[in-house]
Structures are given as C-alpha cells and as structure tokens.
Amino acid sequence: MKRMLFFSAAFLIVWLSLLPFLWFLATSLKTEVEITAIPPVLLPSATLHFYRTSIEQYDLLHYAKNSVIVAGSTTCITLSVSLFAGYALARLRLRAKGPILACLLMVSMFPQISIAGPVWRILQSLGWLNSYQGLILPYVTLTLPLGVWITASFFRELPAELEDAARVDGCGHLQTLFRVMLPLAAPGIFTAAILIFIYAWNEFLFALLIMTQQDYQTLPVGIALFQGQYTLPWGEIAAASTIATVPLVILVFFFQKRIIRGLSAGAIKG
C-alpha cells in the first residue's frame, strides 16, 4: 500500500514534468489541420512540415548558429576566467576573500533590469550592439559567479599535500595550477561548463536588447518574436522550441548527476 502510494507519487512527478513539453513536441510534428483540431489529435502524423517551414521561412538555422556561437564562446571564456578566480579563492591566501565572494553572490542575484540600460549604453558607445562580443561579454559577467562558485568548490576538495609536493619538486605557482590542480579539477570544470552553457543558451532579456537586428538574434529571441501574418505560427514556434530544447534534454539525461552536483555546490558549499 505504502509502496503503491510512493510509486504513484513518483509517476505523477515524472508525468507532470514531461507532459507539457511532450505536448509541444507532438505539436511540432503535426499538420496545420491537426494543430487546430478539436478534440486534439494525440498522435501526430509525424510530418516534418513545420521544421521545413521554420527553416525556410523563419530562418531557424540562422538563430541556431548565433546561439551556438554565443553560448559556446561564453562557456569557454567564462570557464577560463573562473578557473583562475576559483583556484585563487579556494587555494591561495589572500585578503578580502569574503568581500569578493559577497560581490560575486550579489552579481548572481540582482535583476538584469538594474544594469540593462547602462550596459546597453556602454555597448552602444563601443559600437558593439548587434555584435557577438556585445552579448558574450555581459554573459561572461553574469555567468562568472556560477563558474567561480563551482570550480572553487571542486578545487577546495583536492588534498593540500598535492600542492605541497609539487612545490617541493620545484613547481612554481602557475605550473602547480596547470600541471597538478587543473587535471584533477576536470570534473568540476566540466560541470561548470554544462551549467554555463545552459544559462547562455537560454538567456533572453539581454539578447533581446542587444541584438536588435535579426542577423544576430539567438534562438530564444527568435522564438519569442515569431509572427505570422494573421495568426501565430504555432507549428513553427513548436518546431523551433523543440530544436532549442533537444540539446538541453540530451545534456540533462546524460549528465544529470553532474548537473545536480553543480547546482547544489553553488548553494550548499560555497
């Protein structure tokens, strides 16, 4: 009886989590007629019609390319910057450790609108509106706390003897970091990479403000702004949404343990 109750709760959680998206996924595979049918068609005829129209009429691949460029570069840059910072905060003696961590925490918490106007003006004066670097730099800043937090929590767990041994063997600080500590912290770096990528892939507000020309817009901006002539193109929206989501679902199913570990490292350890 108790087991039954437990399994039905687990079943309910799984269904409530997946069902809305599965519905949208099914929608993307329907025909125009099936989308507007009442009662709704449960099993779509699995046509790729809307994928084709969203690519041909809405230039979906173009948005996808921009998303890959922006999220990919953000991930690489944030990682390298936060590796150094995370190592310093976790392993080195320095003053003002507390205030620096507090600053990072603050950056990760305040709402984007409190900096959106000025960031837009800064980028405008640099001529970087509608440019990849114009979006990547703010993204790096916003994902930095996440990156530093996770890498620091992984560095902190490595035994101090390793560093000492490296020093005794005559390694300098940089050598110790690159030869000894980095390889050992690789799992943490990978975890941080996944979370940073997801953040940059999903971000909408800054992308909307900074990329005003369609040429540079990322997937979320495209999906939010898809317009039909008279009605909303639900089929195309669903197809584009699926394309934007599938990479993330794959990441989640392959790396759920890392993601969970990374998310709780940000909150519990620190």
Place this chain on the structure above:
Amino acid sequence: MRLSLLTRERFFAAALLSPGMLLVVIFAFYPILYSFYLSLHRIILGLPGLGQPFVGLRNYADLLHDRIALHALANTLLFVFSSTLLEVMFGLCIALVMNRHFRGRGFLRASILVPWAIPTVVSSQMWRFIFHDKYGLLNFILFGSDISRYQAWLADPSIAFTAIVTADVWKTSSFAALLILAGLQTIPDDLYEAARIDGASAWQRFRKITLPLVRPALLIALLFRTMDAFRVFDLVFVMTQGGPADSTNVLQFYGYKKIFAEGLMGYGSTISVLVFLVTFVTAIVYLRLLGKGMFGKPA
C-alpha cells in the same frame, strides 16, 4: 623570507582574480551606479536634441505617483511571494520522493531536470499554447469539445496572473527540490532508525526530525528562488506582455518597457534602481536569517 613568499602568493592570487573582477566591475557594478546616475536625469532616447538635463529626484517623485509602477511593484511582490512559496512546497515533496532508493531514480531525476533546463522562452510559449483560447489543452481538459464554453484564459485579468505563476512553478520547483534534496541527504539514517524503534509514526518522524534538520536547506532554496523570481521577465514578455490591464505587469517588464520601448532612459532607470533596492534589501534580510554560514570558511 617567509613573508616574501606570502606576498608573492598574494600577488599571484590577485593576478588570477583580476580578469574576472575587471569584468564584474565594468559590466555589473559600474552599471548599477550608472543606473543611479541616469535616474537623476531626463534622457529620452528618441530625442537626443534635448540633451540630458539633471532633474534631481524628480523622476523618483514621478515614480511615487505612477499608478502603473506601484501596481507593478505590488504584482512583483505577489508573484515572488506566491511562486516561491509554492515552489518550495512542491520542491520539498519532490525531494522527499527523490530521497528514497528505488529503481528508476535516475530517470526521475533527469525528468524533473527537464523543466529546469528548458529555455524560459520555450516554456512560456508552451504554456501560452496550453492556455490558448481555441485549441489549448486546458480548455479541452476542462470542457471537452464544447467550444462554446472555451475561455480566453490569458485575456482574463484575474486568471492571467495565476497562469504566469503556474508556468513559473512548473519550471522551477525542480531547482528548489534539488537544493532541498541536498539538505535531506545530510540527515543521518540512524536518527530515523532510532525514532522508529521508539515507536514514532511517519508523521512524527517528519515533524520532529526531517523538518527541523532540513530547515537550513529550505531557507537556502527560498533565498535562491526569491532572488530569481524578482527577475521574472521572459514569462511576462511572451505570455501576456504585462496585460491584460496590467494584471501581470511586473517591475522588470515595466522597466524594460519604459527604457527600451518608450526610450525613457532617465525615468526607466528609477525603476531599475527601485528593483535593485527591493532585491538588495530582501537579500540582506535572508542572509541575516541564514546567519553567517553562507560564505565559505577559509580553505
């Protein structure tokens, strides 16, 4: 000699930290101060000829009389309060289920991560479609094929707000659950064993062991969810554009509209400052509640 070694280490640490801190200063802290500066001026993006005259606190005085702004503030607070409360409650339930050992736990964990991973713009479009007045799933579930009773949910001021909260709770309860789960896993099994031997019921075990020991994790989940809920934007932009009748207008969205849609950089910046202050005060209150445990002890 030892002193110079320490000094060298400090220099090295400072060098490692500088790129990150530089970015944070340029793209986060300077913009916050700049927002405050802008809020003291009248700047209209479409009319650069007007210059940017200093107007003192005039924008703030206007803000106090802006009924839409006050309404948006109330909406924001209500949204933050109701969504975080629901998310932490659902999160606790999900965490309790996930904390058991059973076959298929990995699948369960991956499933609850799906809503968290989906781009908010996508989940917003998805819920907008579910709430659709003609072919939305919700209408069909409630009224079957009886089209005459179908409702335009998102056009109804009293329901649109609930719809936004629903979409947010669906998307982020799992994040709360993960934080709470991390707390649950620190509770030693012996405690439950001992309580069971003493004849404590499941409810008593939950009340007397689980709840008090998971409290710090609950607070952390509340803190993270609260701060994130203040940032609600995508949902409102996609699902309702702040309408109907401003019933879902929140400060982040209102600020965006003033600055970027209407070009009122000065007045919009007062809203930015307001949002910043509200979240800052909230964060301080939470951190006080949590005590000093948040910041890492020296390694």
